Amino acid sequence: MSIIPKLSFKNQAFKLREHAILDAATAVLSSKGYDLMTMDDVAGAVGISKPSLYKHFKSKEELVGEALIRLLDGALEYVAALDPGLGPVDKLSALLEWALRVRLDGGLPFLPSTSPHVREMLIRNVKYMLRVVKLNRQLEGMVKQAQQQGLLDRELPTDVILFSYYARTCDPAVEYLQKYSKMADEDIVRHMLKVAFDGFR
Amino acid sequence: MSIIPKLSFKNQAFKLREHAILDAATAVLSSKGYDLMTMDDVAGAVGISKPSLYKHFKSKEELVGEALIRLLDGALEYVAALDPGLGPVDKLSALLEWALRVRLDGGLPFLPSTSPHVREMLIRNVKYMLRVVKLNRQLEGMVKQAQQQGLLDRELPTDVILFSYYARTCDPAVEYLQKYSKMADEDIVRHMLKVAFDGFR
DNA sequence: GTCTATACCCGGATAGAC
DNA sequence: GTCTATCCGGGTATAGAC
Structure with a gap:
């Protein structure tokens, strides 16, 4: 879809990180469930900070x-x-x-x-x-x-x-x-x- | 067990109220689940205030x-x-x-x-x-x-x-x-x- | 884009008057 | 024993510096 290769790299890295976040969220969810899962848990598991998390998912x-x-x-x-x-x-x-x-x-x-x-x-x-x-x-x-x-x-x-x-x-x-x-x-x-x-x- | 009848009345009323609280808690639990059930919900359903609730259950x-x-x-x-x-x-x-x-x-x-x-x-x-x-x-x-x-x-x-x-x-x-x-x-x-x-x- | 620091809210639990 | 009013922790979300 994208015609500008320069953006591709960024997008690729972005997607990779998003994937990692979803993996972490899945792991935390399966062990603690939704209500007990905190955004700190997920951020910690991925190794990023909470605000960065909110750059990916609002x-x-x-x-x-x-x-x-x-x-x-x-x-x-x-x-x-x-x-x-x-x-x-x-x-x-x-x-x-x-x-x-x-x-x-x-x-x-x-x-x-x-x-x-x-x-x-x-x-x-x-x-x-x-x-x-x-x-x-x-x-x-x-x-x-x-x-x-x-x-x-x-x-x-x-x-x-x-x-x-x-x-x-x-x-x-x-x-x-x-x-x-x-x-x-x-x-x-x-x-x-x-x-x-x-x-x- | 109790040998003082004077206390019986109070105990009886107390037990009745406790029963009502448990009924309310059961209803709220079955509809919202544990994490979303608040003590305010239960108190409201029974028709008493939150501190009164804590007199019965700590x-x-x-x-x-x-x-x-x-x-x-x-x-x-x-x-x-x-x-x-x-x-x-x-x-x-x-x-x-x-x-x-x-x-x-x-x-x-x-x-x-x-x-x-x-x-x-x-x-x-x-x-x-x-x-x-x-x-x-x-x-x-x-x-x-x-x-x-x-x-x-x-x-x-x-x-x-x-x-x-x-x-x-x-x-x-x-x-x-x-x-x-x-x-x-x-x-x-x-x-x-x-x-x-x-x-x- | 990433962090530190913080605003804000909500719910559990309690103090203190009646 | 019951209420009104409040404390306090913790969790979501964001502001603002780098």
């Missing part, structure tokens, strides 16, 4: 919004890159596996729906909601298709499956297993997928 | 701790009152149903494990942890028994089932269904139980 809400947008973009990319030959259930399973691995790796659960504060903030974020709607449309399509093919329970309303699916991507059992059982990440993912699709029985 | 942490202890006591009572003739899976199902109904009724999810802040605070709360350990022991017993009888998946580690069970008691899908689908509470409970025990398939 508020805490914007910073967190961008971090979550990046996460959703990752999910959208992952879905787009899936083998089109896969069945709907395999796709849903693969994406859930991806989301669980991201979290086990210190990343964020998407849809940090738990905090009313955060939820309200994100709903006001048009850029974020755009991604949510797009991802939701694709997932809803997969669920409906799977139900028609009899691969997912036809008795259950699509909403129930879809919302429960989202809930599994941020299931707190993951953290508990990671913390209190000595289970390998591989096994946690495997078990969580099993429980999600087949239940406890 | 800090925000203590207030919230007591509200959650009351909740756990409710769960423990419910479990104790269950027909001993019921099988372990029926008991687990009944308790999960109870927990979901409490939430749909404006109550709290037990184990608000989501917020690291709250979790840390509760772990320091001996009175609270006592209840958690007691309840956990009973639930773990039920899960193991059910696995031995082949009523719950033997392949899954007990921890996985137990933590996932806790996660279902605070599954955010409940709120989403209540808010975005026009489903009756009865149906939400029924579907959530089905998904928990039998999965999406």
